[in-house]
Amino acid sequence: MEDWRRGRSAFWLIGLGPTVWLVLFFLLPLTIVWLYSFAELRGVVDMEVTGTLSNYARALDPLYLEVFGKSLVFAGITTGVSLVVGFPVALAIVFATPRWRPVLLLLVILPFWTNLLIRTYALIAVLRVRGFANFTLEWFWEQSTTLLSLLGLGSYQLLGERFEPLELLYNNTAVIIGLVYVHLPFMVLPLYAALEKLDRSLIEAALDLGASQWRAFLTVVVPLSMPGIISGAILVFIPALGSFLTPDLLGGTDSQMIANVIERQFKSANDWPFGAALSFLLMYLTFAALALRAVFARNAGGL
Amino acid sequence: MSSSGTAPAANSGSPIIEVSGLCKRFGSFSAVENIDLTIGRGEFFALLGPSGCGKTTLLRMLAGLELPSDGTIRIDGQDMSFVPANKRPINMVFQSYAVFPHMSVLDNVGYGLRIDGVPGDEIRRRAEEALELVKLGGFGARRPDQLSGGQRQRVALARALVKRPKVLLLDEPLSALDAKLREAMRLELVNLQETVGITFVIVTHDQSEALSMATRIAVMNQGTVQQIAPPAELYEFPASRFVADFIGSVNLLEGRVEAASGGRIRLACPGIATPIEMEQDRLPAVGSTGWVALRPEKIDITKEPPVEAGMNTVSGKVEEITYLGETSVYHVRIAPDLPLMKVSSANLDRVTRRAFTWEDPVHLSWTSSCGVVLDR
Ligand SMILES: Nc1ncnc2c1ncn2[C@@H]1O[C@H](COP(=O)(O)OP(=O)(O)OP(=O)(O)O)[C@@H](O)[C@H]1O
Ligand SMILES: [Mg+2]
Numbered sequence: 001m002e003d004w005r006r007g008r009s010a011f012w013l014i015g016l017g018p019t020v021w022l023v024l025f026f027l028l029p030l031t032i033v034w035l036y037s038f039a040e041l042r043g044v045v046d047m048e049v050t051g052t053l054s055n056y057a058r059a060l061d062p063l064y065l066e067v068f069g070k071s072l073v074f075a076g077i078t079t080g081v082s083l084v085v086g087f088p089v090a091l092a093i094v095f096a097t098p099r100w101r102p103v104l105l106l107l108v109i110l111p112f113w114t115n116l117l118i119r120t121y122a123l124i125a126v127l128r129v130r131g132f133a134n135f136t137l138e139w140f141w142e143q144s145t146t147l148l149s150l151l152g153l154g155s156y157q158l159l160g161e162r163f164e165p166l167e168l169l170y171n172n173t174a175v176i177i178g179l180v181y182v183h184l185p186f187m188v189l190p191l192y193a194a195l196e197k198l199d200r201s202l203i204e205a206a207l208d209l210g211a212s213q214w215r216a217f218l219t220v221v222v223p224l225s226m227p228g229i230i231s232g233a234i235l236v237f238i239p240a241l242g243s244f245l246t247p248d249l250l251g252g253t254d255s256q257m258i259a260n261v262i263e264r265q266f267k268s269a270n271d272w273p274f275g276a277a278l279s280f281l282l283m284y285l286t287f288a289a290l291a292l293r294a295v296f297a298r299n300a301g302g303l
Numbered sequence: 304m305s306s307s308g309t310a311p312a313a314n315s316g317s318p319i320i321e322v323s324g325l326c327k328r329f330g331s332f333s334a335v336e337n338i339d340l341t342i343g344r345g346e347f348f349a350l351l352g353p354s355g356c357g358k359t360t361l362l363r364m365l366a367g368l369e370l371p372s373d374g375t376i377r378i379d380g381q382d383m384s385f386v387p388a389n390k391r392p393i394n395m396v397f398q399s400y401a402v403f404p405h406m407s408v409l410d411n412v413g414y415g416l417r418i419d420g421v422p423g424d425e426i427r428r429r430a431e432e433a434l435e436l437v438k439l440g441g442f443g444a445r446r447p448d449q450l451s452g453g454q455r456q457r458v459a460l461a462r463a464l465v466k467r468p469k470v471l472l473l474d475e476p477l478s479a480l481d482a483k484l485r486e487a488m489r490l491e492l493v494n495l496q497e498t499v500g501i502t503f504v505i506v507t508h509d510q511s512e513a514l515s516m517a518t519r520i521a522v523m524n525q526g527t528v529q530q531i532a533p534p535a536e537l538y539e540f541p542a543s544r545f546v547a548d549f550i551g552s553v554n555l556l557e558g559r560v561e562a563a564s565g566g567r568i569r570l571a572c573p574g575i576a577t578p579i580e581m582e583q584d585r586l587p588a589v590g591s592t593g594w595v596a597l598r599p600e601k602i603d604i605t606k607e608p609p610v611e612a613g614m615n616t617v618s619g620k621v622e623e624i625t626y627l628g629e630t631s632v633y634h635v636r637i638a639p640d641l642p643l644m645k646v647s648s649a650n651l652d653r654v655t656r657r658a659f660t661w662e663d664p665v666h667l668s669w670t671s672s673c674g675v676v677l678d679r
Contacts, residue, residue, distance in 0.1 A: 204368050205401035205459075207388040209415035209466065219414075223405045 037276035047273055055277035064261065064278070068285070071258040074172075075241040078179040082187040082236045083229065085180065090191035090228075091221075094198075108188050116182065120249045123178055127168040127250070134165040170252040178246040186235035194228025195221070230293060238286050258282055317380060319344045319469055319502050320365065325374035327360050327526075334360040336526040337374070342470075342504060342519075347496050349513040350506045352523030353549070358506040359398065361523075362472050365504065366395045379469055394463035398474040398506075400455050402447045408434070408458050409443035415466040433465040434458075436495065452479050453488065464499060473505040477512060489516055510550050514538065522546050538598075543679050547596040554602070554644050556595040560587050560676075568676050570595060574638030579615050582671045587678045597674040599647040602667050604633055606658065609668040616668045619644065621659050626650075633659065635667060 037055055039047040058064075093104045111119060126132045141163040148154055168174060198221065206216035222229070244259030251257075258278065265275030320342040327335040335357040342348045350358045363369040365376060367388035376384045383391055394415070403411050412430040421429070434440055437457040447455055456476055463471055476492070477485045493516050496503045507513050513520045514534040522529045522537065522545075530542040541547035544555060558570035561578060563586040570579045570593050579595055587593050603609065609616060619637035631650055634643040646667060659665055 199399065199401065201397045201399050201401040202403060204388070205395075205397055205403070205462075206414070208366055208368065208393075208395045209462065210389045210418045211414075212389060215418060220403060 033276045034280060036273050037280050039273040039276075041271065041273060044270065055273045056281070058274060059277050059281055064258075067256055067258050067261055068281070070256075071241055071282075072285070074175060074179065074247075074257060075237050077176055078183060078240040079187075079233050079237045081176065081180045082184050083233065086184055086187035086191055086232065089184075090188050090195050093188075093192050094195045105192070108185050108192075111182075111185065116245060119182070120178060120245060123181060123250065124169060127174055127177070129165045129167065129169070131168070133168055137166065138163045169250060170255075172251065172255050174250040174252075175247045175255045175257075178250040179240050179243060182243070182246060183236040183240055186239070187232040190231035190235060191225060191228045194225040194231075198224055230297065234290070234293060237289060241286065241289075242282060317344075318342060319346075319379055320504070321375075321377040322365075323375055323377075325361070325364065325376065326372045327357070327364060327369060328372045333526050335364070335371075338526075338528050340521060340528065340531070342502060345500055345502055347493065347503045347516055347518045348505070349517035349520045350504065350523060351510060351513040351520050351549075352508060354508055356523045357526040358508070358523055359474055362395070362474055362504065362506050365470070366393055366472055367391045368395075392469040393472060394466055394468040394470075395472040396456070396459045396463050396474065396476050398476075398478070400459040400479075402450075402455050402458050402462070404447050406447075407443065408439070408445050408447065408450070411447065411458055412443075412462045412465055414462060419466070429465055430461075433461040436464065436498070437461045438491070453484050456480070456488075460495075464495075464501070467499075468501060470502045470504060473503060475506050475508070477507070478509075485512075492516060514550070522549060524549075540675055541596060541677070544594055544596070544677055547675075547677065552599050552645055552647075554595075554597045554599065554642075555677075556597070556641075558593055558595065560589050560591050560593045563587055563589050567671070568593070570676065574641045575617055577616070580613075580671050581615075581674060581676050583676055587676060591678060594677045595674055596677055597669060599632060599645040600630075601673040602644070602646045602669045604635070604646045604648055604659065605666050605668070606663070608666045614668040614670060616666055617644075618664065618666050621661055621663045621665055624659075624661065633665070635665060637667065 035049050036047065038051050038053070039049045040052055040054070042048050089108070093101055093108070096104055124131070128134075141159060145154070145159055148156075148158060168177075202220050202224065203216050206220045207213070211219065241257075242259050244257065244263055247255050247257045248260055248263075259282075262275050262278045262282070265271045265278065269275075318341045320340070322338055322340040325335060325338040325340075326333065338361065350361060352358055360369060364371050365378075367383070367386060367390075371384055374384070375382055378391060378393065403414065406414065409427070409430050412433050413426040416426045416429060431440070431443060434443060437460050439454060439457050439461065442450070442454065442458075447458065450458065456479070460473075460476070473492075477488050480488060489512060492503070492505075505513075505516065514537075517534060519531060519533050520537055521531045524545050530537060530546045532540070532542075537546065537550055541550060541553075547553045547555070556570075556572050556575070556579065558572035558575075558579065560568060561571050562569040566582055566584060566586075568581045568583055568586060570581070572579055572595070581595060608618075617637045619635040621633050622636045622643060623634035625632040625634070627647075629650060630647045633646045633648065635646060637644055644667060
């Protein structure tokens, strides 16, 4: 068989399609937007690339820095919660019997089969004042109250006079819940991949040497699944940082993330140069996060 | 399932491990069936058996990594059947070594001590001592992926030994090594066991490994223990055809017991002209089926019939010769429908001057005390 590297023409032919696609639909628009970020508005829609840095200067205004900060915090919390929730899920899938494993994996990726918008509206139906979460709580409240009155404690009204529904929607918590819900599969899948490769006898060796289950988990399972943890964290953190639908639909007035601000510049505010500058700042931030990860990876001995 | 050999342990005193009626079932499959076993302090005990006979399962139950379906395990007098692995005074060297890949060699060895909350400088000292013991002094800073298979195995050994367990379990510790290294490690393991004085329970499916290292051997088959005895007894007095065949090489001649009294047994074997006479304390019932088990090296092969009286003799024809270096094995046809008899004979002279060759008529003879008659 011929060495594929020597088949030059075939190589170029195969490579041509993706290259054209990448240049045309990724690099070119990105460059245009990058140029916009150095432009000034002229009239309502016209702009002129003048090489000004005023857009970036404006983006560093405390007002926007705060939104950037909030986005970072939201994305960070989302990553943390996803990790804490996702780890047991991934472990459960790995330790499930071979018959159940594909079923459980399917359940994890099942949400992808539905549009994000629909899923977010479904979350609204769950979280709103007259939503399923509050219905469930109310049911528990009623059962407990009935139980208390059966015990002859009804007159004290220990659980309050009426059920007070919780305000679960249109605040920062709702945004975090939504972000975790949307991004959890991105954490579970790399964790599953890492844990699946883990040699069970290593855990058994730790137990055999006297470690408790928890200690074995911390000293053997976690360090050895570090590649999965890092991949999962990146896969959750980056899209969470730039998410705009979830804070838009689930958040309150103070839950705006940077993508919401960017969207506004491109649409209602019609200030494309400023939106472009904000977009690129977000991208630099993402790159910084990735660079930080690379540094960590090097320190952890190439994990 | 009898345990005929209940020879005393190397060091007497109360046993360190007592297993009784132990069973392990996976669904409807029985991996370990009703095992009784007593292991004495300081013994080098071997579990020997073909692949899949339940050796690892038994060992894992001793370690606490698998819970028994039935029966009890007592360790040092205490019932530990359902005590979790991390609370047992037992450590294990895994079949796959299970050396932690994310820790240095020293951290691997010190792991168990760190769990126990031993102070840092003592961990270091004891871990280095343990590495010295397995001849890995100076390897502490290395990562496991910078070690050879044999070295990794010794790290696993040091890691288990450093905790001074009452019993050390080793699951086929030498199976991944090449023949030369394996031989060397056998000797090292025996020396090590004598140095530290810890009871060793080793799993192997290599009979020469078990024979050369163990003080006592339990031969297992399909989840049951077939026989427990010291190596020489196991070889000379196997309790069943399975054991006789599994340990070394054996010729089995089937026959009917014609007479059995006064320590002498006479069997009539179809295909063999004269009845075979054997001496043995344990007498089978007259009329029952028996098997004469003869080791190939205990049979004489000669051109002329033997002159001494009282020898069992059969005649046959050499059909095949296997040259093994120090010995040759002659495969002799003694009757058309009996399996070939294997006879091994030392190559005292050069092969070109061998006394017999293919198709030579020969006489095989053996004394009445150099084999056993088996009843199962
Ligand atoms: N978790 C399990 N589930 C079902 N069957 C099992 C399980 N573990 C072991 N077995 C079965 O139990 C039997 C004994 O297994 P075990 O590992 O003890 O064999 P072994 O004697 O150690 O063999 P080897 O010499 O090949 O290591 C095998 O038939 C195996 O298939
Ligand atoms: Mg095994």
